[in-house]
Amino acid sequence: MSELINLLRKNGNETPENIAKILNKSLDEVKSEIHELEQKGIIKAYQAIINEEMLDQSLVTTVIEVKVIPEYEGGFDRIAQRISKYSEVESLFLMSGRFDLLVFIKGKTMHEAAKFVSEKLATMSGVTSTATHFMMKTYKLNGIEMYSGEKDERLKISP
Amino acid sequence: MKDSKSLHNKVAKIIQEIPRSGIRDFFDIVSTREDVISLGIGEPDFITPWRIRDAAYRSLDYGKTSYTSNMGSISLRNEVSKYVNSKTNVLYNPEDEILITVGVSEGLDLAIRSFIEPGDEVLYHEPSYVSYNPIIKFAHGIPIAINTKKEDNFKITREQLDKLKTRKTKLLLLNYPNNPTGAILSKSEVEMIADFAISNNIIVIADEIYSDLTYDQDHFSIISVPGMRERTIYLHGLSKAWAMTGWRIGFATGPKLFIESMMKIHQYTMLCAPIMCQEAAKEALKNGNVDLQLMKEEYNQRRNFIKASLIEMDIPFVEPNGAFYIFIDISKFKLSAKEFSIKLLEHKNVAVVPGTAFGQAGEGFIRCSYATSLDEIKKAMMKLEEFIRIFK
Numbered sequence: 001m002s003e004l005i006n007l008l009r010k011n012g013n014e015t016p017e018n019i020a021k022i023l024n025k026s027l028d029e030v031k032s033e034i035h036e037l038e039q040k041g042i043i044k045a046y047q048a049i050i051n052e053e054m055l056d057q058s059l060v061t062t063v064i065e066v067k068v069i070p071e072y073e074g075g076f077d078r079i080a081q082r083i084s085k086y087s088e089v090e091s092l093f094l095m096s097g098r099f100d101l102l103v104f105i106k107g108k109t110m111h112e113a114a115k116f117v118s119e120k121l122a123t124m125s126g127v128t129s130t131a132t133h134f135m136m137k138t139y140k141l142n143g144i145e146m147y148s149g150e151k152d153e154r155l156k157i158s159p
Numbered sequence: 160m161k162d163s164k165s166l167h168n169k170v171a172k173i174i175q176e177i178p179r180s181g182i183r184d185f186f187d188i189v190s191t192r193e194d195v196i197s198l199g200i201g202e203p204d205f206i207t208p209w210r211i212r213d214a215a216y217r218s219l220d221y222g223k224t225s226y227t228s229n230m231g232s233i234s235l236r237n238e239v240s241k242y243v244n245s246k247t248n249v250l251y252n253p254e255d256e257i258l259i260t261v262g263v264s265e266g267l268d269l270a271i272r273s274f275i276e277p278g279d280e281v282l283y284h285e286p287s288y289v290s291y292n293p294i295i296k297f298a299h300g301i302p303i304a305i306n307t308k309k310e311d312n313f314k315i316t317r318e319q320l321d322k323l324k325t326r327k328t329k330l331l332l333l334n335y336p337n338n339p340t341g342a343i344l345s346k347s348e349v350e351m352i353a354d355f356a357i358s359n360n361i362i363v364i365a366d367e368i369y370s371d372l373t374y375d376q377d378h379f380s381i382i383s384v385p386g387m388r389e390r391t392i393y394l395h396g397l398s399k400a401w402a403m404t405g406w407r408i409g410f411a412t413g414p415k416l417f418i419e420s421m422m423k424i425h426q427y428t429m430l431c432a433p434i435m436c437q438e439a440a441k442e443a444l445k446n447g448n449v450d451l452q453l454m455k456e457e458y459n460q461r462r463n464f465i466k467a468s469l470i471e472m473d474i475p476f477v478e479p480n481g482a483f484y485i486f487i488d489i490s491k492f493k494l495s496a497k498e499f500s501i502k503l504l505e506h507k508n509v510a511v512v513p514g515t516a517f518g519q520a521g522e523g524f525i526r527c528s529y530a531t532s533l534d535e536i537k538k539a540m541m542k543l544e545e546f547i548r549i550f551k
Contacts, residue, residue: 007460018464018537020467021463021464021466021467021468022460022461022463022464022533023460023463024463024466024467150206152204154200154202154204155186155200156186156189156190156195156197156199156200156510157182157185157186157189157190157197157199157200157510157512158182158186158199158200158201158202159180159182159201159288159289159290159338159512159516159517
């Protein structure tokens, strides 16, 4: 199972037929394992990794450090889940260190992001402070290098 | 005209007589074409892992641009000693039993020149890496090919060894995991060869460059057999498993007397391997295992993919247990290895190497390398399938 997960981590688009060949398993076996992973919610989705900067209308990513007061009984979960409901929020993590939550949001402009922080996030009860960073350039995303100039320059035939 | 003939004759006869390598002939054909999907490359598609490249940068920052000891830097020899010990349980003294060479190719040349006197015979198995036969000839030795066979899974048999040995047999050259067949030897097969070497007082040169790349069972080295450490030169290097072909770092380990003899040639012809490459190799042996394992896993997945594809196409092959080659039996298509390879290239733009580039024993086979991305392999397998339909 872990082999299958590692393979899908690298290429979520791989066909079950190819996966079966790569992992030396039967097609049925692979299909049922994938089905099981999806059913259990271990695989949540399959997405493409986009080089945003090559798009005409690229999205701006903003990273916000958020300090919050944990709630009685709910801890960090309740407030974190409330923040995550906003469609602007792409990722959200509970962190150790000098802040509590790390929020990644995507918007069309920096202005849009700033508006979200000042109007929605900072005003939420339980949020005590925010620090906003705009992401300027992506060099590597989910293990994929965006600007690798490395080419295959080997001889076409060698002993 | 007469002049050019007389100048031609100045070239040493031994060099004149060595034919052009079959692989170069084929390379010339392939290089006239564009967008070739190549399964013909004998080196990793991976770029040297970053941590190793970074170590080389740092060595330049620190101003490491000098010669090292002829034997190689002692810190690298220490790492080699630890590495070989961890793989084979055999311990070599870094002081005088380990020599850092410029790739295994140099190590092989040094080893052969250290032992061979004109007329001495060297047993080696074919199909084999292309250098063995000429290197033996350069040293005025006589190469005696053991033609390994499909029915023996391209392994040497005792019968063949006993038949080919003479009073003049001095060396046996071993290369398992094998390029081009991907064959490996089991412990008992290695012990059989060791017994042959000991009972006939033959020195073994073990080229174990692919020993880290086995997929179904661990490699067993001949130096681990009792009685073999004292009569074996063990050759290995960083090129394949650590994806460091261009750095040209190999090493030779063996008894002090043998290493000292090889060192005599090395010190006057090569002096030492480049220091920055030695620094990179040290990092590879110290911390490169993580990367090695990742690459190996990837090779294994590609290997599985090719095997499954060939089984679907009903094309037989030699079980690819090691290295990153699969030796495919194309005899049922009634074409020679070379004809098949050229037709495949002309019709489908897929390059493979005809088995005969590795000796006549490779007739009826093609070598496919899986040191190429899975995407390329997928395309190549699709094209191969289209190609073989011509024969149905």
